[in-house]
Amino acid sequence: MNEFELIARYFDRAPLDASVRLAVGDDAAIVAPTIGCEVVATVDMLVEGRHFLPDVDPEALGHKTLAVNLSDLAAMGARPRWALLAGALPRNDPAWIDPFARGLFALAAAHHVSVIGGDTTRGPLNLCVTALGEVPAGTALRRDGARAGDDIYVSGSVGEAALAIAATERRTHLDAATLAHCRGRLDRPLPRVALGLALRGIATSAIDVSDGLVGDLAHVLERSRTGARIELARVPTHPALAQRRAGSERTLALACTLAGGDDYELCFTAPAAARVALAEVARELALPLTPIGTVCEGGGLVVLDEHGVPLATLPRAFDHFAATA
Amino acid sequence: MNEFELIARYFDRAPLDASVRLAVGDDAAIVAPTIGCEVVATVDMLVEGRHFLPDVDPEALGHKTLAVNLSDLAAMGARPRWALLAGALPRNDPAWIDPFARGLFALAAAHHVSVIGGDTTRGPLNLCVTALGEVPAGTALRRDGARAGDDIYVSGSVGEAALAIAATERRTHLDAATLAHCRGRLDRPLPRVALGLALRGIATSAIDVSDGLVGDLAHVLERSRTGARIELARVPTHPALAQRRAGSERTLALACTLAGGDDYELCFTAPAAARVALAEVARELALPLTPIGTVCEGGGLVVLDEHGVPLATLPRAFDHFAATA
Numbered sequence: 001m002n003e004f005e006l007i008a009r010y011f012d013r014a015p016l017d018a019s020v021r022l023a024v025g026d027d028a029a030i031v032a033p034t035i036g037c038e039v040v041a042t043v044d045m046l047v048e049g050r051h052f053l054p055d056v057d058p059e060a061l062g063h064k065t066l067a068v069n070l071s072d073l074a075a076m077g078a079r080p081r082w083a084l085l086a087g088a089l090p091r092n093d094p095a096w097i098d099p100f101a102r103g104l105f106a107l108a109a110a111h112h113v114s115v116i117g118g119d120t121t122r123g124p125l126n127l128c129v130t131a132l133g134e135v136p137a138g139t140a141l142r143r144d145g146a147r148a149g150d151d152i153y154v155s156g157s158v159g160e161a162a163l164a165i166a167a168t169e170r171r172t173h174l175d176a177a178t179l180a181h182c183r184g185r186l187d188r189p190l191p192r193v194a195l196g197l198a199l200r201g202i203a204t205s206a207i208d209v210s211d212g213l214v215g216d217l218a219h220v221l222e223r224s225r226t227g228a229r230i231e232l233a234r235v236p237t238h239p240a241l242a243q244r245r246a247g248s249e250r251t252l253a254l255a256c257t258l259a260g261g262d263d264y265e266l267c268f269t270a271p272a273a274a275r276v277a278l279a280e281v282a283r284e285l286a287l288p289l290t291p292i293g294t295v296c297e298g299g300g301l302v303v304l305d306e307h308g309v310p311l312a313t314l315p316r317a318f319d320h321f322a323a324t325a
Numbered sequence: 326m327n328e329f330e331l332i333a334r335y336f337d338r339a340p341l342d343a344s345v346r347l348a349v350g351d352d353a354a355i356v357a358p359t360i361g362c363e364v365v366a367t368v369d370m371l372v373e374g375r376h377f378l379p380d381v382d383p384e385a386l387g388h389k390t391l392a393v394n395l396s397d398l399a400a401m402g403a404r405p406r407w408a409l410l411a412g413a414l415p416r417n418d419p420a421w422i423d424p425f426a427r428g429l430f431a432l433a434a435a436h437h438v439s440v441i442g443g444d445t446t447r448g449p450l451n452l453c454v455t456a457l458g459e460v461p462a463g464t465a466l467r468r469d470g471a472r473a474g475d476d477i478y479v480s481g482s483v484g485e486a487a488l489a490i491a492a493t494e495r496r497t498h499l500d501a502a503t504l505a506h507c508r509g510r511l512d513r514p515l516p517r518v519a520l521g522l523a524l525r526g527i528a529t530s531a532i533d534v535s536d537g538l539v540g541d542l543a544h545v546l547e548r549s550r551t552g553a554r555i556e557l558a559r560v561p562t563h564p565a566l567a568q569r570r571a572g573s574e575r576t577l578a579l580a581c582t583l584a585g586g587d588d589y590e591l592c593f594t595a596p597a598a599a600r601v602a603l604a605e606v607a608r609e610l611a612l613p614l615t616p617i618g619t620v621c622e623g624g625g626l627v628v629l630d631e632h633g634v635p636l637a638t639l640p641r642a643f644d645h646f647a648a649t650a
Binding site (some may be wrong): 021022025026027028029031032033035039040041042043044045047048049050051071072075076078082084085087088116117118119121122123124128130131132133137140142143144151206207208223230233237289 | 332346347350351352353354355356357358360363364365366367368369370371372373374375376398399400401402409410411412413439442443444446447448449451453455456457458460462465467468531532533548
């Protein structure tokens with residue numbers, strides 16, 4: 001099976017709607033944007049040994065490779081439409097490529113995303129998806145719109161993906177059910193696409209929690225030129241993390257909760273006037289939207305502990321180029 | 326310097342026009358497509374040791390990383406508008422990243438392409454650019470439009486990039502001036518963007534010569550369900566290749582001319598009625614457009630040698646997954 005046969009067999013599938021004028025098989029793909037919409041574009045590169053382990057389930061990896069991009073579009077309030085996949089593969093192994101493609105296309109289909117093009121080559125395993133979405137002009141959620149007085153929310157719960165990594169690295173022990181749950185969060189993140197769409201016109205800013213809550217929220221504050229106070233006790237986490245916060249594994253629990261990446265929840269801000277609307281969104285999506293603090297004029301990001309005392313140091317978000325990374 | 330500082334220092338530059346509503350620094354970028362246009366999207370991944378050598382000049386690599394994508398857009402007749410860059414870097418080395426970024430942004434500026442987003446991570450060196458362009462709806466050049474009787478053209482000349490590789494691998498010897506010229510073709514390909522735009526409404530099909538003339542032309546024939554006859558003697562090449570074709574290095578010369586990749590010329594088809602218009606395009610762009618053969622109803626791709634005799638075997642185009650690759 002050569003490069004072209006590989007693409008034809010696994011990655012050349014019928015587009016999901018008529019917006020795709022030309023898909024896989026030419027020098028480039030052609031799509032027709034919706035009149036009145038802007039195009040939202042993002043790219044993420046996943047590298048073996050850094051973003052996933054060599055023994056990762058290829059179907060889960062296919063899911064995650066697209067999911068992290070759809071999460072970025074969700075954080076913009078964009079409707080995902082099209083994706084391109086570039087991949088370097090160490091070998092041409094159908095037993096790996098087949099489930100990988102299955103995982104990727106299953107998530108694509110679930111979100112009506114057409115895979116319109118790509119590139120395959122040999123090399124150390126590296127997967128790079130570009131996702132394209134649309135928003136009605138001017139309605140995208142951005143990082144720079146938070147205003148003093150806004151409530152800060154996080155969807156779902158955070159820290160479980162990091163807890164799964166900690167358990168895998170034997171830095172903590174989880175019972176089988178909790179481990180399975182946390183591994184599911186890590187391996188098959190659910191991009192909050194429907195939430196992003198629902199937050200248009202309500203949220204003043206949004207970001208996805210991919211590197212860790214405090215680091216990602218700090219990006220919003222920096223772009224919005226504001227500060228924030230959040231309350232540790234209000235940050236929604238799994239009971240396994242809440243328990244650890246009260247015991248000898250407090251440091252680990254704080255790191256997972258505040259700086260654990262890979263959750264792909266949305267952190268967003270909204271004025272107090274939006275509380276009723278947000279409660280309705282949470283109900284409709286059956287997804288908790290938890291207020292965890294408030295945007296301030298300045299003062300950086302302060303995290304208050306269970307006694308209302310600011311944490312002296314905040315766990316660091318993941319940084320691919322930090323000296324300790 | 327962490328990941329965010331690296332991006333801010335080297336890759337966060339002002340957009341080149343107002344179509345970019347939001348560039349680097351959010352979860353995704355936002356662009357406003359031109360009304361009446363379709364969006365054309367392509368992605369290419371370049372891997373160290375496969376697409377370039379470890380000692381490559383990083384500035385040339387920056388140029389080429391974007392150039393190969395702009396070439397794909399050129400082959401569609403699209404005007405390049407926006408690009409996203411994802412890169413895995415083994416280390417954070419300003420002495421490498423700085424010239425790489427310089428090469429990439431110089432070519433981007435020359436074609437009015439705004440770099441709107443990206444992703445950086447650590448890993449084995451891997452560079453992945455997604456380029457987005459625009460065409461007035463329905464005017465894109467595609468691979469499936471060639472018709473029996475059309476002339477087949479190639480722009481500029483082909484085979485020099487492959488000849489540079491052959492010389493570097495000591496499979497042939499070039500004088501210093503020829504080597505420098507051929508290395509320039511290999512390291513700093515010039516995407517035929519202006520030609521692609523000029524061919525809209527004239528060419529019936531187009532492809533860029535990235536994998537080799539016969540392999541790339543075969544893609545056009547397959548998609549167009551046609552055959553073709555081309556004449557070896559008419560394929561425009563450097564004198565160093567023409568000389569070799571007549572001597573003991575004929576096999577090498579044929580491989581470079583017919584199957585040498587990395588030239589990034591355009592191969593396209595057009596009806597005989599377009600000959601005057603194409604001569605005018607060639608004059609305006611100061612770029613030779615050479616007719617090399619004719620599209621036929623069927624019969625596959627036949628290459629006639631200097632005596633009008635079909636070549637028994639055609640050199641193979643490069644295939645990233647071929648067993649011999």
